[in-house]
Amino acid sequence: MRRALQLAERCTGLTSPGAMVGALIVGERGTAGRGFYTYNDVVHAEIRALEEAGDAARGATVYTTLEPCSHQGRTGPCARALIEAGVKRVVTAMTDPNPAVNGAGIAMLRGAGIEVEVGVLEGEARRLNEAFITYKTRGRPFGILKLAMTLDGKIATRYGESQWITSESSRAAAQDLRHRVDAVVTGSGTFLKDNPALTDRTTKPRRRPLLRVILDRRGRVDNAPGFLVFRGDLSGLNEELYGREIQSVLFECGPDLAFNALRAGIIDKIVAFIAPKVLGGREVPAIGGEGFDRLAEALPMADVTAMTVGPDVMITGYVHRNH
Secondary structure: OHHHHHHHHOOOOOOOOOOOOEEEEEEOOEEEEEEEOOOOOOOOHHHHHHHHHHHHHOOOEEEEOOOOOOOOOOOOOHHHHHHHHOOOEEEEOOOOOOOOOOOHHHHHHHHOOOEEEEOOOHHHHHHHOHHHHHHHHHOOOEEEEEEEEEOOOEOOOOOOOOOOOOOHHHHHHHHHHHHHOOEEEEEHHHHHHHOOOOOOOOOOOOOOOOEEEEEOOOOOOOOOOOOEEEOOOHHHHHHHHHHOOOOEEEEOOOHHHHHHHHHOOOOOEEEEEEEOOOOOOOOOEOOOOOOOOOHHHOOOEEEEEEEEEOOEEEEEEEEOOOO
8 A cells, every 4th residue: 555655646746636546456476557647647546557457457456545436527437447357355545535436436346246445544645635635525725834934933034034044955845845736825915025936846747837826905916927816815715716626725925814824714734844043033923913812712733743854844734623
């Protein structure tokens, strides 16, 4: 299953609004077929693996990172293809959150006498497809807030100097974040002050161009070629992005928009790059806005991890709202 997840990881930037899926077919003589899915290629990971395996699929075990589909979409049902190929066993990391599947593929396989095991490395599979899951179950994009700050939480000096607070290694990691999402959002204040390009500079292939968005409720931005200038509120922005089949969105913005996006409930994950520097002062915190009045109102984080990136520390956590 870990090898299937590695295959799925190769789909980064190439599957939205679909899921990242890898499949591996293992027979008596070892691995017989491999496959991963990209949106433009249409063919699902299991079908690719079956094509490579050929007759060796009969009696084999299939490892797939997502439940095989059971419905007719852009392709026929993968569960039916696995049945017809004569596989003996299917091991899947997780059920498909898509309401059109959601257990039906597993039921189809079991109905045909195929042994099915569900939940192997499920946590890793769900993390891989966290944007797809949110998009399908909540009807909105998966929101990520990226922060780059000093140890004392500053994103610039009191005179506005901010390039560069974090290291080149952190900036490369931030580019990888951009590559993984469908859209990036900043506020009009940040756009007018810093004139950020907000492009994906990884040079890695992606299915569609990164959608660059400026949230401009006060109508301050007149000319922004290549950007989507949105003048509504945050809930309206979420609806606009969902309507454009945007599965994931990265907020790279100033402190007030960062707080407002958190308060609006459209941020699911925070990725903070922290440089071992101290600026001091009261100006330009990483997150500003009105703030919460009581500790009980604070948004706690869950599943927090930390790792070093060059001289910096990258902290990743999920916004936990069940409190």
